[in-house]
Amino acid sequence: MYLTIIFLFISPFVLSLVFLLRKDKSHFSYPNLPPGKAGFPFIGESFSFLTTGRQGHPEKFITDRVRNFSSGLFKTHIFGSPTAVVTGASGNKFLFTNENKLVVSWWPDSVNKIFPSSMETSSKEEAKKLRTLLMPFLKPEALKRYVGVMDEMAKRHFETEWANQDQLIVFPLTKNMPSISEHGRSRKGKKLEEPFKMVATGVFSIPINLPGTRFNRAIKASRLLRKEVSAIMRLRKKELKAGKGSAEHDDILSHLLMSIGETKEEDVADKIIGLLIGGYDTAKQNEILKGKEGEEGLRWEDTEKMRYSWNVACEVMRIVPPISGTFREAIDHFSFKDFYIPKGWKLYWSAIATHKNPDYFPEPERFEPNRFEGSGPKPYTYVPFGGGPRMCPGREYARLEILIFMHNLVKRFKWEKLFPIENKIVFDPLPIPAKGLPIRIFPQS
């Protein structure tokens, strides 16, 4: 009797497990798939994928596997999906030039669960909405006007956080750098710091929603953030209506609010959270200074002259790309490098594995900004912002913010690292200096 009850109780679980295992295996039963392994049931090779990143070498997951395959293409199973990983310039070119023809942008389910308002539409529609939303103030004319504000914010940041210190830890401080929402950051900054961290680390995690898992913590933190960001937005909207601060000269949140019209508040809140998470963890200078009188601020034309500084920033993003790589989904069956890619499979391209390829960048671990002199790297070998129709629409904004930050930094300070040989960066999934980058600073004489 007891045995029958136990059997009746567990048999649905066993049957569904067998069904899922078979289904999981069936993904790999097509002929002529790329070489590679499925890994463990359900989780596939997600652990190895995430662990190599947390150990500081996300490219290792890829280089370890491609070593044996001359095609530079392999199959794996990550974030719940069979995935073909493409490597190198040819793989990047293939994905970037086939957007909307053979592939579309895709994010793991964990992302959709952490940002549930995006579940009503596909990743493709979401990305399109966000691009349209951002367009008005990512246009060159808008950015040109924004240089003065960015310069002002950077100045204020160095004055309040860096001046009068001899030692500091750079990474947590740069998170206080007001960028997208000066308003939200300054007032609620400390309170929201922890939930931002939880969402950022949970975005690419194994999607097991049980108390205590990273994924579960990220979902809870995203609810809190959505509430707080919505409240900041409501307040900002009221202030804008009352004529306090003009969107043209104010932070990016005001620009967003002015351009969204009647878009749903939670949707906008999610976009802003996404953007804030993106920025959470993001020689000519003296000549430029000489050309300025007193406290005169930076102009867009000044940033055009900062060639060497931009080469330095590019080399940093080569060795440590802020986004290691992203996914696509096959919208049709196709063949690549003579291997079959079934419809519905995911594809992953990796900026970091491309950037560390010695065929494209000799001695890839050596820091050498001159690589970007002249015509620079060959097409599709340097891809920190992706490529094709999905290429990052914020790249010019990012260029300005980075250059303005660097300009204000070298104008005021010299520095040395407290641990000169400690260079470890962990990718979780965004790159973070393992010790936060402690430095000793000196005022510029």
Ligand code: HEM
């Ligand atoms: C150094 C800073 C940044 C880096 C390295 C970066 C990199 C990237 C990468 C690799 C992608 C994915 C491209 C693909 O899948 O092909 C992306 C997409 C995107 N980025 Fe950035 N980004 C940066 C800053 C920004 C900023 C400042 C903004 C907005 C103000 C922004 C907005 C976006 C948006 C909206 C997308 C999605 C585009 C789409 O799917 O159509 N990014 N970014």
